Amino acid sequence: MEKLLHVEMLETEFTKDKQKTKILHGVTFHINKGEVLGLVGESGSGKSLTSLSIMKLFKGTSGEISRGNIQFHNQELTTKSESEMRKIRGKQIAMIFQEPMTSLNPVMKIGEQLLEPIRIHLGFKEKQAKEHAISILKKVGIPRAEEILNEFPHQLSGGMRQRIMIAMAISCNPELLIADEPTTALDVTIQAQILDLLKQLQQKENMSVLLITHDLGVVAEMCDRVVVMYAGRVVEEADVYDLFESPKHPYTKGLIGSVPKIGQKKDKLDSIKGNVPDPSNLPKGCKFAPRCNDAMGICFEEEPPTMTFENDRKCSCWLYKEERGDICV
Amino acid sequence: MLQYIVKRIFEMIPILFIVSIVIFFFTHLIPGDPARLVAGKDATFEEVEIIRAELGLDKPIWEQYVTYMSNLFQGDLGTSLKTGLPVMDMFTDRFMPSIYLTLFSMVWALVIGLLIGTFSAVYKNKWPDYLGMVTAVSGISLPGFWLGLLLIQIFSVKLGWFPTGGIQGWESYVLPSLTLGAGIMSMLARFTRSSLLETLKADFIRTGRAKGLKESVVIPKHALRNSLIPVVTIAGLQFGFLLGGSVVVETVFSFPGMGRLLIDSIAFRDYPVIQAEMLLFSIEFILVNLVVDILYSYLNPKIRYAT
Amino acid sequence: MSNALLKVTNLKKSFSIPNGMFGKKKSLKAVHDVSFIIPEGKTFSLVGESGCGKSTTGRLISRLIQPSEGEIWIDGEEISQKKEAHLKAIRKKVQMIFQDPYASLNPRMKVRDIVGEPLVIHTNLTKAERNKQVSEMLEVVGLSEYHADRYAHEFSGGQRQRIGIARALIMKPKLIIADEPVSALDVSIQSQILNLLKDLQREFHLTYLFISHDLSVVEHISDHIGVMYLGTIVETGPKEVIFSNPQHPYTKALLSSIPIPDPRLRRERIILQGDLPSPVNPPTGCRFHTRCPVATDICKVTEPPVKPGVTPDHFVACHLVDY
Amino acid sequence: SSKESGGKKNGETGDQELVIAVNENFISMDPHNTGDTNSNSVQSAMLEGLLGSDEEGKIITQLAEDYSVSEDALTYSFKLRQGVKFHDGESFNAEAVKANFERIMNDDSLRLYSRGFSLITNIEVVSDYEIKVTLKEPYAGMLTRFVSAKILSPKLLEAGSEEIGKNPVGTGPFKFVEWVQGDHLTVERFDEYWDKKDRVKKITYKPVPENGSRVAMLKTGEAHVIYPLPSQNIKELESNKDVAIQKIPSTIARYVSINTMKEPFDDVRVRQALNYAVDKDAFISVVNAGYGLPLDSIIPSKTLHYEKQELYQHNIEKAKELLKEAGLADGFTAEIWGNTNSDTMKGMQFIQQQLEQIGVEVEIKSMEEGTLSDEIYGAQTPEDTKLQMWYVSWSAYPSDTTNATKPLFYSGSFPPGGANTAYYKNDQVDKWIEEVNMTPDESKQSAIYSDIQSTIYQDAPWIFLGVDEILAAKRANVEGVFISPTGGINVLDANLK
Amino acid sequence: MEVTREVNHSVTVKPVKKYSPLKEFWKNWKRQKTAFWASFFILLLILIAIIGPYIAPYDPYEPNYNEVLQGPSKDHLAGTDEYGRDIFSRLLAGTRISLSVSFLSVLLGAIGGTILGLLSGYFGGWLDRIIMRTSDVLFAFPDILLAIAIIAILGPGLKNVVIAVAVFSVPSFARLVRGATLEGKETVFVEAAKSIGASHSRIMLKHIFPETLGSLIVFISMRIGTAILAASSLSFLGLGASPETPDWGAMLSLGRDYLGTASHVVMMPGIAIFLTVLAFNLVGDGLRDVLDPKTKNE
């Protein structure tokens, strides 16, 4: 399978008071052409930051990539200038965000906002751009497309807004769509609509999707492969079936066990003890060790390396040191 | 929209009615006897009483109020006790210069304030920001009359660029509006900066950048308009400050405006002028806020389209 | 049903909301004819989508707001129209846990004062006595005395929610209204809190009104469930019935919308078309008819009556259901 | 020094326009109802009375060619100037004069009514150019009133008071052009004026209340004449060869009136002590920047019948001794009132500093003018008043000694009936004042006023401070503009070179 | 937005280190460089206000007619005024007056405004309408005019300047506090307090008032600058302190006649006012950044 995006040993840090805090530590994963990759993890594990790093959207923050490579189509993104990145953003890699409410400019008409990327990236003139916009709106299932162009975001419901966001993202036929929690703010029935739409579009256009979520249900529903993050690190990567069937990392196991499942008559849910650690104050050794029920001596001393298993599975946990598997890094 | 404006204007009537009552009694509460002041220092008791009767000040206050109100409803603002001229006549020459002064001050303050605020926000914590904010903080920290006197010394006496006062042409407005607008300019610069900084953190700015827009599009097109909403509100409220601040500026620049007239009238207990002018100020203030609300709704589509 | 701790009948609430800058006020029917019963020691859950009136129902019952119509019986006492001054006794019996563990704790107060505040209001205990009780209660919810002198924002979300629970429990209430107590938490923490709530219910014989939009959480914790749509309860019954034999088309759709965390169970779903209508202009007839996949003509004009369902304590409001 | 660049730019109005900047707004153009000096100044450019006054304030003829007063001081006869035209083309004659005087007699709300004109019993038009006015009782100030009673065009009189106040029409060397409220008032040369001379084409009067701005205008050439000139700027302007400074002793007396009915001021020794305690020269140099004269009588030296008294020389020892005699060796505390004018504030501070040296602690209460006048004239009887000391000034026409004495020292002039705020009551003085006002003979008047002055000065109802020197400045090319002792600006022969 | 905030909080749990609001404030305060130094300047001013009259090299009231209007020199750091009084000494002595006038008036205004704002925001309804409409009317009169009118009624003098400035501050404070109260009233923790049966007064004082405190402090510090300026404007118009008082505004306004001839008489008090107002504004800015949760962690 063709690799569309390859993120390797990515490290991103923020500076505050002249002090640097590294948030992402050697994040490595890839996305194949036409595939939906899920990125899961608890709040603060660095999911959004990973996506922003890919787009290099650091303006207004102190964030910067300090190490690592991001290969997109064999172009190296980390060394690209801001103006070169602008040509990629919205054209080859598009993005949608969690809050459809705040991600649209409240004082601009939908049309104006939607036409912007079409004009810049496709170079369409007024009329042509508008026609294109309308066809895209139809594609994302928006009725009354022409009227909607003249409306303002607050006149639309959350679901409609998210459709607009999707329309904006796919308007220039991107090869990669990054969707950062696209349905978290939506109701279940609307979430179902949006997920359904995303799936359809992805299949029709053969788009690759990086789907960021903390909802394991969504992952199971949508993704081909899954990357699990914890404390700025990738702790496990697997095919979606493998992951749910036989999660390897205790963290993944904990996550899956914590979710109440319908029909499962369980008086007590599994749970992960403790809390997510502070990125500026991480424990030594495996970052998950203090919360891990299976932690061993070594876990508190040394960070586990990433190990590769059959079926392209990867996991970083000392439990599998003995198992067959190549240690990379 | 038109309907709304008409409604708002109708709503002004009861407010103005209350305001007129307040003003009337407030004015008469000020100690000091206009009859005595009109008569002059060397007047005898009888003279003062004659003048008091002449001015209708010997009647009970409620009767004076009824007269005042009934005249008011007929559009008659009364006659100045001090000059014997109709209040209207005293306003005609002063009103427009005052309005121009306020408007000029507002306009330059808005333009410069927005510019400084925007640059400060965009170059946050870099030298344009520091420069802009130093200017802005200085602007609100300078006593207005002091600034005015300095400007006269520098630009009129030393350089001879602008007249020291009066109203001869547009040049006459330069120094007074500079003085009057300085505070507001600063205020607006600061508000624009913080509002813009807030907006720049918004998700839709990130969306814009993710679309591949340039900063030169993101800032003016996406950010600034959103930031203007609070700025406009502040600007409207500051109008009151302009009306009041003009008193001091008019004094410094011997500018024949409404503020100076009010001070003089208070000094002279010229009731009809004080009342008419306070009323006028209230009307102006209310109208300005109406304009602000309309502008606000223009800037903020949520309000415009609320159904 | 015997021993009903809470009985709500025909509860209604409308808000008047400003209509933009250029218009008159409008009325928003947030809760429209809601009735249910919670037996002592049981958990009743309200589920439904955002804006359907769950929180409003909770706030009405706790009398943070006053109902427009209807009755609320708590522990044999009708409180729907009581004046604020006469509510103090009820406020001891009914406590709330809020969705947002960050916002519901006063950032300027220490944990000790937050948890002890009900004691200050309702009792004449000395400071030492209060502190003792606070410490005990902190232990109960899995925190310790050692946390008492800190400010709320020094805690993680899960810990804060525990503080909120401690505050709710300190007056030994009978009814706890928990408004989305776990929605803001990460899954790993969510399960901690759900487990805690269950334990506490057993230990203190608590009755819960549990509000949530997450059906899987609801299934885990409740005995009875009420499904709300646009201000009304469309289906109510024991959890087993609702989950295994739902009758109302909305319940069915809702159930089918939940993404199931198991890739092998990917299935055809009922995807409801359109958006939630606005409660300012609710549809006529059955409020669900605009999105209902099986709606008929009658649904557009007549409001469906509440009908008995598959078991004695199961009710459905749908024209198309008949038992 | 002044920058010529400014002068050029702002002097663009041309050499034919004279700009005069004064410190206050003009109030009204109705000459029969004007109390303020600035309005008077402007009016005198356009309007003339039967009589006028010269640079010194002496009465001269203007529209009258000649006049006489009868023995009994009741009848005034005027012979009028012929061939005089009003600005609107009407001719000036006895009927016009009569119409003007009748207007004043018949309207009791006009200021001039109660100042003499209410006493008129008969106006007789003897011929077209002769007129006789008869009073019901003698009034020594009447001649001065004929100066004030400017003659307006009969046509204007018909138009009514409102029109008179806005749009005066007289016989003066300049005619009214426009009055932009608060900004300026412009007059233009009247080419048919009876006294033909070279005059400037236009004069613009501007009220400029701020001292600094007025000076700046003079320096830049925006104004040709400024009055008053702030004393602190004199030094700076003296070295400027484009500017000429005028200093004129005025009729403005500055004093502190002492409530002679309040303890401890009811003791003449205390009042004298206060007078000895104050250094008049220092007063003039500090408060008036050195421009002024000590007030060495109860009236300024320019006033008719003035007679110099022996000054209360600055003498702390004597002052202390007097206090001791009065049983106040340790001093006392008192309040001084004054308005919020910055010169007044300065003066009060000075008094405070001076009296401190003899142990009198003075608390300054500066009150806004209206409030102050309420406090002072609100008291209906001498017992009511809270007034102790009042820092104030008084000004009367040089020819009007009555007005410089009667309102201030006559016991019938206690507030609210007059300005005798010292509550000074001396039966002998009262009699003299009554008598002198019945006497038409100037030399007899002089004799009585001599007694009045010495008695009152001895009684020290005031702290006698100083007489202002009027300070004005003009650009060097201005001619024929002078300031009278009352502060009026005379532009009769104004010209620019 | 919501999510990032959660992240920030949930990860800052350091159960070992004990949190102290003061320490945290100090830590953040030190980071506000300009405001930090400005606050030192204000402390210095306060110190001068306390000891100023004792350290003044000359008697601020004592005239010396031999040294009138001298420019700044070794003997007279800021020169002398028209009475030969040492301007530096007068400035030192005036610090107390100018600061206390502005502090007092702002404090009075703040107290009045806070009470009205709290009541108005919390209870709403007719009370709110009355309070807000009244303050609208007050708003409609420009500050200075209002002050002039008040002083016209009460008479000039520092005490009345305090009252006048306080009165015209009331509506702004009332609005500010009302706004914060409306916001505070909607917070969940206030709802929580209500649900446990807390009384109105308890909710207002314990829960809502502390919420308004941050913006109140910021506004007070900004307002002090305004008050100093307003007081000096009133002096300028002849309505302020009695003339011998070394009040900065009075010095400035009485000295303005010397701008062209002995400019230090005006410049010195002008600079003092400018620096003081500047310092208060800078401190206000800094406080806003430190106290406002939105900008606090930047």
Ligand SMILES: Nc1ncnc2c1ncn2[C@@H]1O[C@H](COP(=O)(O)OP(=O)(O)OP(=O)(O)O)[C@@H](O)[C@H]1O
């Ligand atoms: N602008 C920033 N400045 C400093 N730290 C930041 C910034 N943005 C994010 N971080 C930190 O980076 C870490 C990862 O944040 P990120 O937003 O990637 O988490 P996430 O996995 O997307 O969480 P969530 O599920 O809550 O969205 C967090 O600890 C956060 O505090």
Ligand SMILES: Nc1ncnc2c1ncn2[C@@H]1O[C@H](COP(=O)(O)OP(=O)(O)OP(=O)(O)O)[C@@H](O)[C@H]1O
């Ligand atoms: N105080 C109020 N004033 C006006 N409208 C209100 C008020 N409180 C709630 N509403 C409206 O009532 C409706 C029901 O709100 P409610 O908060 O009860 O919904 P909910 O089911 O709890 O939703 P969510 O899942 O978003 O919490 C919503 O449309 C809401 O906007």
Ligand SMILES: [Mg+2]
């Ligand atoms: Mg995220």
Ligand SMILES: [Mg+2]
């Ligand atoms: Mg809710």
